[in-house]
Amino acid sequence: EVELLESGGGLVQPGGSLRLSCAASGFTFSTYAMVWVRQAPEKGLEWVSSITDSGGTTSYADSVKGRFSISRDNLKDTLYLQMSGLRVEDTARYYCAIRVIIAGTYIEYFHHWGQGTLVTVSS
C-alpha cells in the first residue's frame, strides 16, 4: 500500500527556516516525480514545488522561488522541502504527493497524497 508521511512542521518565527520531510513507502519511489502542495487555513490548494524522479529538474511557484528548495534522497525514499526566509503567508498545511505522468502522453496528475504537516509562521 502506498504511503506518504510528512513531518517536520511546527511553529517558526518570520525569517526562520524549516525542513519538511516526506517518507514514502509501498511503491518504487525513485521512479516517480513528486510535488509539494500547500493549503493555508480555510483556504484553497496551492502548488509549491515539483521534482523529477532523478532529482535533476526542479520547479517552484513564484511565491516561494528563491526561498524554498526541493530535494530527494532515492536511497532513503524521502522527499524534502527546505524552507527559509519564512513569511506569515507561508503558514499552511504542506502535502506531498506523487506526480504521475502517463508515458508517451502529456497527461499527468497528482496521486496518493500524504496527510500533510502544519507549518505556522508567527512571532
Place this chain on the structure above:
Amino acid sequence: AIQMTQSPSSLSASVGDRVTITCRASQGIRNDLGWYQQKPGKAPRLLIYGASTLQSGVPSRFSGSGSGADFTLTISSLQPEDSATYYCLQDYNSYTFGQGTKLEI
C-alpha cells in the same frame, strides 16, 4: 501565469440531484485538467484526470468533460458522501488550482 476560475464557489443540493461545477482557464490548456475532492481534515483525492478520465475506484456518477478553456465536473446523482470541496487543477503550464467549490448536501 494561467488563472483558473471555478464556479460556483459553493452550492447546496439534495441527494439524487445532478450537479455541475465549471472551471474556466485564462487560456487554452488542451485537456490538461484534473478534478480533486477534499473532505474536511483530509488530503485531496484525485477524481478525474485528462479532463475526462475517471480515476480507478471513483464512482461512475462522477464525470468530467471539456477541452481548451472550459471544463465541467458533473455528479449525476448526489450521494451524502459527496459533501466536500472540489478543485480543478491545470497542468498545461506549471500548475494552478481553481479556488474550490464547497458542495453541501
